[in-house]
Amino acid sequence: MGKTNRTHTPAFKAQVALAAIKGDRTISEVAAHYEIHVNLVAHWKKQLLEGAAAVFDSRGKNTPPPDDPKVAELYEQIGRLQVELAFVKKNLPASVEWKRLQVEPAHPQLSVRQQCELLELNRSSIYYEPAQADPEDVRLMTQIDRLHTESPFYGSRKLAVELSTPESPVNRKRVQRLMRLMGLEALYCRPRTTVTSRCHKVYPYLLRNLAVERPNQVWSADITYVPMPSGFMYLAATIDWFSRFVVSWKLSNTLDGSFCQEMLEEALARGTPSVFNTDQGVQFTATAWTSRLEDAGVSVSMDGKGRCLDNIFVEWLWRSVKYEYAYPCRPETVRELERGLREYFGFYNERRIHQSLAYRTPADVHQQESRRPQER
Structure with missing residues (x-):
């Protein structure tokens, strides 16, 4: 039987995205902490960053003068609502992570099913094992980074040869996938150096034959x-x-x-x-x-x-x-x-x-x- 898909609340997504934006951990570490896939962390962080500006834009449009009696009454209502929301948030049920920690598989009286029902916790979340970064991929990416730094003109073919051993061959397609993930690209002359979106303006190269003679030039x-x-x-x-x-x-x-x-x-x-x-x-x-x-x-x-x-x-x-x-x-x-x-x-x-x-x-x-x- 396949695993049941987990449903994540908006509050949980915001918490994960904020943890990623904080930047004190890698995406893999954030994903392991919250027990979700690394792609979700990157996606939620991008969503939060793209949507943050809209929060301030929507509040800044058509703002009435502050001395308007209706505005004062509205502010009073907002204040009462904020107090109520603070009370509700304080008494919200514990997070899924906290609930999972309370489950004791070896409890003498309550089964795992009964404990999950008491905690209002989906039983599938107890057995869910999030996908982690492949240690072999991390090792290969480290080697690719070192080889690319030494020889930035090496492409995926040469890197695959350098990384392969008789006991552990490395496929070129794997090297290409890891290079895309790392944002690496071989340096060599070709008709098109970078493929960009058509909606973006491509500016000319202004440094050809330019004598750089001072700082901040x-x-x-x-x-x-x-x-x-x-x-x-x-x-x-x-x-x-x-x-x-x-x-x-x-x-x-x-x-x-x-x-x-x-x-x-x-x-x-x-x-x-x-x-x-x-x-x-x-x-x-x-x-x-x-x-x-x-x-x-x-x-x-x-x-x-x-x-x-x-x-x-x-x-x-x-x-x-x-x-x-x-x-x-x-x-x-x-x-x-x-x-x-x-x-x-x-x-x-x-x-x-x-x-x-x-x-x-x-x-x-x-x-x-x-x-x-x-x-x-």
């Missing part, structure tokens, strides 16, 4: 995959081309555009570049991203067709992050990863010297060169 952003013991995280960063200075960075447990938008706002709060270059991924072709840059007076640039090295400075940054921090330190939790990245980027900007910068640090070059026009 050209910024670039990209996203990479960071392996974890239980799942994975995504890291986005913005880098200044001239000084290699990391302007801002953000972590996320899902590959959505919200954390990229947060990174962009943080970067623009620290300065405004003349040109901002990205690839043609959906996070960077979204209207929210491009319109924000245009409103700030920034020229939007996107990697051109057949231009596999247009974003090479960010690729070098990912190699440094992984080989100098992620792989040697192997953080166990998201909090540890975030704390370690904060320390590493501080080291990268303030203390790590670069041969291409005449053995100076990115922060030193960024600050000194930024002051030169004022000194002149």
Whole structure:
């Protein structure tokens, strides 16, 4: 007999989505905690993020003046309703997770069926075993990430050969599936670098034959995959081309555009570049991203067709992050990863010297060169 499908309440979905948005655990860890499939967690998080703005928009339309007597009466009614709702929420039945913990399979007097009836709990939820991330997939994804960092021009065919052993062959289709999940793509010249939605405007590549001579002239952003013991995280960063200075960075447990938008706002709060270059991924072709840059007076640039090295400075940054921090330190939790990245980027900007910068640090070059026009 097949398993009975579980019915999740809106409150439970909101709780799971908020836990995912908090970002202190991977999607696999959130799914294991709430005993649901990882796809549900990612889907509910996306739904909550997309629907959050509508809550404020609907309340902000056609608002009457505050001195209107009818408005005062309405506020009074809302206040009473909020008190009633608080009382109801306080006396709501316990969550499904709490009820499951109260069931004792070896109870001397009550069977599992009787305990579930007393708790008003569906008996199938006691025996439900949520699908977990395949440990073999996690191991292969870690190896794929390392190989991609070493040789970003390797495609699924070569990666499958590298990963295969006589005892454990790896199918190319499996490698393709894991690469799609990780958001990885081989770097090589081809007619179409990225397939984007037709509704998104594709901007031209503005950096061809452009001499980058000062800080904040050209910024670039990209996203990479960071392996974890239980799942994975995504890291986005913005880098200044001239000084290699990391302007801002953000972590996320899902590959959505919200954390990229947060990174962009943080970067623009620290300065405004003349040109901002990205690839043609959906996070960077979204209207929210491009319109924000245009409103700030920034020229939007996107990697051109057949231009596999247009974003090479960010690729070098990912190699440094992984080989100098992620792989040697192997953080166990998201909090540890975030704390370690904060320390590493501080080291990268303030203390790590670069041969291409005449053995100076990115922060030193960024600050000194930024002051030169004022000194002149």
